[in-house]
Amino acid sequence: MDEQNQLVERFEAERPQLQAMAYWMLGPLAEAEDAIQESWFHLIRSDRSSIKNLGAWLTTTVTRICMDMLRSRQSRRKEFLSASDAESHNTYEHEIDPEQEVLLADAVGHALLVVLDTLSPAERIAFVLHDLFAIPFDEIAGMPGRSPMATRQLASRARRRVPGATAPQPADLTLQRKVVTAFLAASRAGDFKTLLTMLDPEVVFQHENPDMLPAGALKGAEAVARGFIGRVQGAHLAIVNSSIAITVTLPGGQLLVATFTIIGDKITKINTISDPDRVHKLNITMLDD
The missing domain is CATH 1.20.140 (Butyryl-CoA Dehydrogenase, subunit A; domain 3)
Incomplete structure (x- = not known):
């Protein structure tokens, strides 16, 4: 690189x-x-x-x-x-x-x-x-x-x-895990209403892999919630660069990593990384779901 x-x-x-x-x-x-x-x-x-x-x-x-x-x-x-x-x-x-x-x-x-x-x-x-x-x-x-x-x-x-x-602070690792785990559960269950409660109204989802969604960005809680309904069935929790993230193995064995920015108990940004060179440089520790 x-x-x-x-x-x-x-x-x-x-x-x-x-x-x-x-x-x-x-x-x-x-x-x-x-x-x-x-x-x-x-x-x-x-x-x-x-x-x-x-x-x-x-x-x-x-x-x-x-x-x-x-x-x-x-x-x-x-x-x-x-x-x-x-x-x-x-x-x-x-x-x-x-x-x-x-x-x-x-x-x-x-x-x-x-x-x-x-x-x-x-x-x-x-x-x-x-x-x-x-x-x-x-x-x-x-x-x-x-x-x-x-x-x-x-x-x-x-x-x-x-x-x-007293303001919501950037979430610690324990709260990050709780929020992301609940987010995955709601997504897998197709629980749109719960997903909305977990997302900041101005949340941004930046993604780069067409197997997930057309590359680009989704903005706003409703758009992001719709984008994630039923799309993370094979996702696994991980710690990536000291923060909770999820990993998804794409067709062909390529690994996609989604990182989360969490303020208080709200997700304000989700960013995916799928470029093999970038993923390879990440410090990834898999967690038990």
């Missing part, structure tokens, strides 16, 4: 964690994906000989990209508010109902994201990285350009503004 393919493999191994971070730092899954894609462009343009720890480098890069996106979003919001006030302050107040926004966000499981959106970019970064991903303040400090003490204060201030400060 050439250097470029090796780099792709290493990047894809980091993607689930990076996506989870970007999701909580930014909110919309599409924006999180944009941040991840931008981090890839940064990586391929960088002097990779100076990168000692790729995971840490990518975390820092994604965080800085998210910070820039948050600042840009905040700036656009201020410009919009100023323009709206100049036209008709009363009209704007009636057009945007904060309570309705929160109810809508809660309906799709994103109420906390609405609250996080009230924080400053630096507060949000500090809170998400420390409280949701347990990254030490010493490591976070350089990302928003603050000292460790100032970063700690940012997180503390954010914590006071987030009611309860």
Whole structure:
């Protein structure tokens, strides 16, 4: 495998964690994906000989990209508010109902994201990285350009503004196994209703093998649930790169691996890997179903 393919493999191994971070730092899954894609462009343009720890480098890069996106979003919001006030302050107040926004966000499981959106970019970064991903303040400090003490204060201030400060965190291995096992059972049983309850409304299923579905992506809980009904009869649980995944042996003996990104108890992304060279590089440990 050439250097470029090796780099792709290493990047894809980091993607689930990076996506989870970007999701909580930014909110919309599409924006999180944009941040991840931008981090890839940064990586391929960088002097990779100076990168000692790729995971840490990518975390820092994604965080800085998210910070820039948050600042840009905040700036656009201020410009919009100023323009709206100049036209008709009363009209704007009636057009945007904060309570309705929160109810809508809660309906799709994103109420906390609405609250996080009230924080400053630096507060949000500090809170998400420390409280949701347990990254030490010493490591976070350089990302928003603050000292460790100032970063700690940012997180503390954010914590006071987030009611309860309890958010679904990226699932640990035990919960991942529970969620994926239940997902397989519902799929095999054709239980569409249960599948929907396990999927994030904005879940994305990226697949590359035509034996499974036409290559491409499915978006949204209903589309992904329909795509998995009855399609994982021969799947087996495995640990792939320290996360729960499933493996499927395709006709001809080729192995397909499906990895899951799980936030709280919801599946936010499913990604399949079937290219033999990529699969061969994965660290796969089969589990008893």
